[in-house]
Amino acid sequence: MPVATRHLGKPLKRKEDPRLIQGLAHYVDDIVLPGLLHIAFVRSPYAHAKIRSVDVSKAQAAPGVVQVLTGADVRGSIGAVPCAAQIPDMKAAPRPVLAHDRVRFVGEGVALVVATDRYAARDAIDLIEVDYEPLTPVVDPEKAIEKGSPVLYDGHKDNVAYRWELEGGDVNAAFKKADKVNKQRIVNQRLIPVAMETRGVVAEYKPGERQLTVWTSTQIPHLVRTQIAAMLDVPEHSVRVITPEVGGGFGSKLNVYAEEALAGYLAMRLGKPVKWIESRRENFQTAIHGRDQIDDVEVAFKRDGTILGLRVHIIADLGAYYQLLTPLIPTLTGLMSSGCYKIPAIRVEIVGVLTNKMSTDAYRGAGRPEATYLIERTIDLVAAELKKDPAEVRLKNFPKLQDFPYATPTGVIYDSANYPRSLDLALKLSGYKKLRQEQAKARKQGRCVGIGLSTYVEICAMGPSSAMPAGGWESATVRIEPSGMVNVMTGASPHGQGQETSFAQLGAEILGLEPGDINVIHGDTAIVPYGIGTFGSRGTAVGGTAVYKSLMKLREKLALLAGFLMDVDPAKLVFDGMKIFSKTQPKKSLPFGEVVAAAYTAKRLPPNMEPGLDATTFFEPTNFTFPFGAHVCVVEIDTETGDVKLVKYVAVDDCGNVLNPLLVDGQVHGGIVQSFGQAMLEEAVYDEQGQLITGELMDYAIPRAADMPWMETDRTVTPSPVNPMGVKGVGEAGTIGATPALANAVADALSPYGVRHVDMPFKRERIWKLIHKNGRRAK
């Protein structure tokens, strides 16, 4: 990265915003095609049932109905929903695009209607009669693996999807020599991602060109193209996927869904364009869920607070079927269970369990929030046991600077970090010492105040292909047009992260232009090179590095050409102010546009130089990156109501070098508030019949503006050695770092009431009961 920057690191306001703030952007539902038909789904009201028969006759006769299809109709014509994750000895749990003989969760698609407008389609699904034979639902993952539990799949002997183990260091020895051992069950509840835009698909087939175009709200357009082509058994080059504006993903759109393939199938079968827009209820029931782990944690430690060993047993509720990455997510928890601590011995056992619920998969953070939560709660439990300050126990167990790159016993290599620095800064910014004094005073007054710390590390910039289910590189083509306009085509598919701006800053910096001269194109498989997509905080560190490398290739070519034209040393050329000039002979200068034009007119080129200005890079990272940080927060609990109020939040994050601080702050804020949602409000609740009783925004609370205090954010900068820009990634840091800080604060607040640990979400009823045990105050 150039040292003195004109554009990089600056808080440039976003290039994508003018269309978004004026209602001029196009999301999937804004796409209208002539003759467009609308799809609606019949979905199972049972969590577990056999389908005896489906009567579609009344629906077929309803006004406006063009087509009705059942699972039996499409069986054999469309492949199962794909899962890219493979774990040794994993049992099969493939999801048919429509159920034909058995349903395994509430909301599973059973039949569909295509009609001339969305109201007619919605009316007609009520006319379809499905005869179900209810089966006993399997809801509780612990009971699901007991002997005698009903089993979801006929060919399986039980509901265990897989067992996965990992051990590094001598765990038994660590526990033997420990002064103390602490055990705690730590539950990470099931969550619903709730992107503000639900899923949606438009599909159109042009038989003359044999071209199926699918507009879909996704984070991974190319992977969707590959998978839809496979599911429909058509050549991949006959499928084009376009990702228009995407109204939030958070992992819920890092997937390939049944509805995407069905829309493509219907467009081909009917010869007419079709649209499906998910209702919010469908979004709750049928877009992937997140988290849902029961973690039993045992920690061995010395009296001075040194952690010697860790045993983690994870029951991961996978739901009924595998979506794209379902089985993989809990293994990320295993890999990151060391947290930002030097723990010599760790053993992790995971039991993946099939239940009659929607699949869990990658929800913002995907496996790492669970890891951070369990280790950060554990550190606080150790501190409480030893009556030490939690900051002191953390400092004691951080790896030293000279330990980096640091290899954990779980087999990952942390690239770079300075954990004490970020903790020190967070303690300083929050006035930690004073906060503790104020807390002591407040307690004397009978107030219930808690202070929570979290020091986190996460794994992101996913990632080296060797460790990824479908390739971990990213692509970028940069094409400088004859006019001098720069087109950046990225295989990453941003959806709110702001890469149209940050990549333009990068282009402007490297080529000496203005961000307005750089146009970033993404999300169309017919235009951009094959890409992996935007998830796992990889957009900048992997996608951006591909852009950087392509830009550098073109800069080099332009320098050679300009040097040739001006007869100066290309190595001494400077790109700035829309000019290319010599550092040593500043009078030797050419306008950027003139050099670009020379590359296209091709009258005077250096020997062996090809005309044109186009460079493509497929960047393969050598490792993940490991952002880190320290968060401090203060909560006050109303002992009469159990209401937990967040009164202060300080976040210090280190995501390496920063391209645009405004965008980084936005990611951090959003992540913290999503964490707040998990800690305080959100919980996907299935009842014992497997009904999702938090199936709407009316019953599932996500954070509102009034829930939050002002958040103070700051940064330390520890560049990553993994990529030339030294960036790490920040998309998920907030959801990884903040939840444990909030939980630690609540546990700290309740400690005078003899509470060691309380599971999320910290709803009033739960907190009130802990304070008022046996009908009166504990204490």
Place this chain on the structure above:
Amino acid sequence: MPAEIQIRVNGKSYETQVEPRLLLVHYLRDILGLTGTHVGCETSICGACTVLLDGKAVKSCTVLAVQASGSEVTTIEGVSSLGPVNGNGLHPVQEGFWEKHGLQCGFCTPGMILASVELLRTNPNPSQTEIRQSLSGNLCRCTGYQHIIQAVEYAAKKMKSRKR
């Protein structure tokens, strides 16, 4: 039985035959093609569909088109006409969202902007707490709201300086 409605949207008059059950948001989006208003939840919780109905913010996913007959509707496409507009053609609230990074995916933004316009009409000088309270009917999953608060503060300041 279709019903006839007369409605003014962003300063233009329309007379349309609609199904009585047609939602205002679908009238705006599907019949008038004003797709800047989004449907987020269909239960009036999320506020993505917020428009101004005779100057007041309403959730157009739970208003029938026939209920809006005889009224004036302002959507995100027409908000700049409420002025005072800057040289860039933007309402100060739109400008605030741009300047302060008050949006990421942009899906909640049109509703958030219209709810903010309504707030500043009734309370031109809101405190942060008042902004947070009055935007609590509009959900955003991306920004964590902090930059939205700053966007509204920016707009309030700008609108005050215009009036002087």
